[in-house]
Structures are given as C-alpha cells and as structure tokens.
Amino acid sequence: MNFAVIVFPGSNCDTDLFHAIKDVLGEKVEYVSHQEHDLEGFDAVLLPGGFSYGDYLRSGSIASFANIMPAIKDFAELGKPVLGICNGFQILLESGLLPGAMKRNAGLKFICESTPLTVEHNETMFTNEYEMDERINLPIAHADGNYECDDDTLARLEANHQIVFKYDDNPNGSKANIAGIVNERGNVLGMMPHPERAVEALLGNDDGLRLFQSILVNWREHHAVTS
Template identity: 55%
Template sequence: MRAAVLVFPGSNCDRDLAVAFQRAGFETHMVWHKDTELPERLDVVGVPGGFSYGDYLRCGAIAAQSPIMRAVAGFAARGGHVLGICNGFQVLCETRLLPGVLMRNAGLKFTCKMQALTVETTDSPFTSAYKPGQEIVIPVAHHDGNYQIDEDGLARLQGEDRIAFAYEGNPNGSVAHIAGVLSENRRVLGLMPHPERVVDEAHGGTDGAPLFASLAEALVSA
C-alpha cells in the first residue's frame, strides 16, 4: 500500500500524518505542493493540517490552486482515496472535492482541546473499523472549523449517509454538529479533528488508529 502526504508552505501536521499512515502499514511519500504529478501506484493521498500559505484569503483557498491539487483532483476522479484533515478538509472544500465550506468558529476563537465525537457511519473505507454510533475522543485545533452547507446540501448528506463524524456538543458552530463528511463515492473524507494525533498510547489515546486501519483493510480487501 502506498500513501502520499502533501506538503504546503505552512503545513505542520504532515509528518504526523505520514507516521500514522506508516503505522498502518503504508509506504509513505512526501509530495511538495509545486509538484505536478503524484507518485505512481498510489492508493491514498493525505492532505494534512496546518496553515497552508499562512491562511491568507480563505483557509485552503491558495493551496487549492497549487499544481499538486490538480493532480489530486484527477486522482480522486479516477476513484482514488483522499483524506483531508483540518486545513486539508478546508483545501478539499475549496477544490470542490467535498461540498460545503469551513468558516470562522462561531465564538471567533481558536479551539484546541480533546473533543468527543460520534461515528455517524461505518459504511466507508475510513470508518469500517469503528462501530455505528461509537463515541471516540479526537483532538481539535482550528480557528476556521465551522462547517456550513445549504439546506439542500445538508439534506443530501444526511439522506446519503455521508456524514462521517459529528461533534458531541458543538465547539465551532458547525451545522448539524458535522465534524467530517464523505464524497459521493465515499472515497474522499474530510474532517476537522486530528486522528493522526491519537494513534499511539503515548499520545494519550488511540481513537484515531482505527481510521487508518479501516483504510488499510479496505485496500487489502479490494
């Protein structure tokens, strides 16, 4: 299994994401934002958290225009798996690989804490190792994590079982407490919490590890 982790100016969770992939059995390659092609025989692309391009304009807006994201869009269109975490979720929304937008937190303050979540669906390559309705604890660290989508879009997400994770409580004002969403083909996941930060007991928990194990199992079984 082969994973690529993108690196933008301002990325600061790229190494953590690479280690999480490696622990799940992936051969991992770091890919610079100015590259125009992804590595060959790739199974998944990880778009990490951080502050790409200093979060100027809108968070993720400049990164969405980078050369490598054109390659990622093509990879996703061919059925490739893509995981966007925090700033990576923002980038995926800006590239329209996922619906909706991430706005400034409702309280207008940076939120950094361990956050309880509910697993809303296990019908995806990223969540099959969890149990339906399982409560997990994953850290959040963001200033612009307020997920918004119009009524029709929300109804579609709910009707198609594409809400992957929901907050218990609402740390940022997201509509319907949404913490993560899936693409139509369920192979692209964006979420604001940081599962790569809880894959080892030394992190204080391992509730993020099943996400990477789910993906590995899905690829092996494919």
C-alpha cells in the same frame, strides 16, 4: 500500501501523518510537494493540517490552486482514497471536491482540545474498523472549523449518508454538528479533528488509528494478495 502526504507551504501536521503511517500503521509513505504534478504509484492521498499559505484570503483557498491539485482531482475520480484533515479539509472544500465551506468558529476562538465525536457512518473506506454510533475522542485545533452549507446540500449529505463524524458537544458552531463528511462516492473524506494525533495509547489516545487501519483494510480487500 503506499500513502502520499501532500506538503504545502505552511502545512504543519505532515510529519505527524507521516509518523502515523510509517511507524504506527507500518505502511509505506512519502512526502509529495505541492509543486508536483502527478501521483503515480500511490494508493491513498493525505492532505495534512496546518496553515497553508498563511490562511491568506480564506483557509485553504490558495492551496486549492496548487500544481498538485489537478492530480488529486484525477486521483479522486478514480475512486481512490483522499483524506483531508483540518486545513486539508478546508482545501478539499475550497477546491470543490467536497461541498460546503468553513467559517470562523462561532466563539471566535482558536480551539485546541480533545473533543468527543460520534461515528455516524461506519461503512466507508475510512471508518470500517469503527462501530456504528461509536463514541470516540479526537483532538481538534482550528479557528475556522464552523462548517456551513445550504439546506439543500445538508439534505443531500444526510440522504446519501455522507456525514461520517458529528461532534457530541458542538465546539465551533458547525451546521448539524458536522465534524467530517465524504463525497457522494465515499472516497474523499474531509474532517476537522486530527486522527493522526491520536494513534498511540502511550501518548494518551489511539482512537484515530482505526481510521488509517480502515483505509488499509479496504485497500487489502480490493487488492487481495495472490501468491
């Protein structure tokens, strides 16, 4: 499987993602500049965390107009996996690939800590290796992670089982404790917690690894090797 890690000016979790895919998951991965226009040959697209364009105007707002974004939208239209983590989630919101928006954390502080989550939905291409309602811990590191949407949108997210991760102990004021959501089709996931920072037990936590394994398992199911 071939993963693309999109690199925007100000991305700073791109190397962690690259390492998680190449060295831990053991799959192919390439960096793709925000200036590129196509994603030919890739099976999954990862938008890393960081502070693209210095978070100017709003987190993710400038990056959502990057050259690569139309290609990411086309990629998502094809039903292929797109994962946005932290700033990547903010970019997916700003670009309209996911509903809602981020506000400043309710406590106004930048929060950097491990946080307990519940897997609300394990039948997605991103969470099939988790148990339903499984409790996991993943690191968060953000100032603008206070998820907001109107009540109609929230009702739709709930009705369509689009809420994938919820905070157990809401650290940032997010509506309905939302930590991660997918689009209606289920192939675009945005989440504030960082699974790529939790892929090795030796480094303290590997709760995030199964997210990447889930993507791989799903891909293999749809691309059964014929010999």
